[in-house]
Amino acid sequence: xxxxxxxxxxxxxxxxxxxxxxxxxxxxxxxxxxxxxxxxxxxxxxxxxxxxxxxxxxxxxxxxxxxxxxxxxxxxxxxxxxxxxxxxxxxxxxxxxxxxxxxxxxxxxxxxxxxxxxxxxxxxxxxxxxxxxxxxxxxxxxxxxxxxxxxxxxxxxxxxxxxxxxxxxxxxxxxxxxxxxxxxxxxxxxxxxxxxxx
Numbered sequence: 001x002x003x004x005x006x007x008x009x010x011x012x013x014x015x016x017x018x019x020x021x022x023x024x025x026x027x028x029x030x031x032x033x034x035x036x037x038x039x040x041x042x043x044x045x046x047x048x049x050x051x052x053x054x055x056x057x058x059x060x061x062x063x064x065x066x067x068x069x070x071x072x073x074x075x076x077x078x079x080x081x082x083x084x085x086x087x088x089x090x091x092x093x094x095x096x097x098x099x100x101x102x103x104x105x106x107x108x109x110x111x112x113x114x115x116x117x118x119x120x121x122x123x124x125x126x127x128x129x130x131x132x133x134x135x136x137x138x139x140x141x142x143x144x145x146x147x148x149x150x151x152x153x154x155x156x157x158x159x160x161x162x163x164x165x166x167x168x169x170x171x172x173x174x175x176x177x178x179x180x181x182x183x184x185x186x187x188x189x190x191x192x193x194x195x196x197x198x
Contacts, residue, residue, distance in 0.1 A: 015063075015090040019044065019181055020070045021100040022079050022124035033144035034076060034158040036174060037100035037124075040142065041069050043178035057085035067185060068092075079124040080131030087132065094132045098184060099139040100177065101125055104154060106143025108166060109173050110198035111180055113140045115189050138189060142177050143198075 021037030029035050041062075044050065048064035055061045059082040062069045068090060072082035079099075087097060095115075101122055106112060116136040119126035129135045147157045162170040176196065184192035 014066055015068045015092055016066045017096045017098065017185060018068045018070055018083075018086055018090065018092050019098045019100065019185075020059075020072065020079070020083055020086070020128075022076055022102070022122075023071060024075050025071070025073045029159070031161045032159050033102050033104075033162065036102045036142045036144060036170075036177070038071050039174045040100045040140075040177045040181065041071055043174055044069055044181060047178060047182065055086070055089070057089055058082040059086060061086070076124040076127075078127055080127035080129070083128045084131040094134050094137045097128075097132075097137055098181065099125060099128055099137060100181070101139060101141055102144045102158060103141035104144055104146050104158065106141060106145070106198070108143050108145040108162075109169055110143035111140060111173070111177055111196045112143075113180060113184065113189065113193045113197055114138065138184075140177060140180060140184075142173060 021041035023029065023035035023038035045062050050062035050064040050069050053061045053063045058072060058074050060071045060073060070086055072079045074081050083097060087094065101124055115138050117139065118135060119129055125139060128137060144158065180192050180196040183195055
């Protein structure tokens with residue numbers, strides 16, 4: 001059965017959309033709350049049978065037909081550098097860039113897809129908006145929850161891993177986020193919002 005995304009017969013660099021997961025490179029950050037964007041990209045790499053694509057644009061990238069999956073290697077706060085370079089290199093407008101980011105204001109398990117909006121305190125989203133010169137960038141916020149003790153530092157919280165009693169829900173959330181992205185790419189933002197927004 002043919003995949004729903006277009007297998008481009010144009011040159012392999014012909015890209016209609018970029019899905020960019022926000023996160024920090026390095027094994028020490030793998031599995032942390034701040035890296036759920038990377039985790040969703042990994043889930044999509046498998047479900048879409050994406051293949052590695054070479055790039056010099058401060059990101060690791062994979063191609064699934066005419067969709068580019070990207071993990072910036074600039075660290076969260078400078079994610080915009082990679083986003084700007086990728087959009088320019090592959091001639092993709094900001095409206096066709098979907099950003100995946102963690103959100104402490106959403107409970108673990110909640111998803112919120114928007115076609116545009118403010119950074120809401122997320123430094124990765126702020127960097128992307130600044131580098132691209134617009135807030136009209138689709139984004140999927142993946143809930144990671146706040147610390148139980150409101151006095152705990154949020155930075156330590158997002159840089160920590162999910163405790164054992166949250167691991168299953170975290171995996172389910174990542175799978176649902178990947179499914180949301182697939183609906184977004186196939187049927188559009190409204191359909192994905194109606195189906196997945198908590």
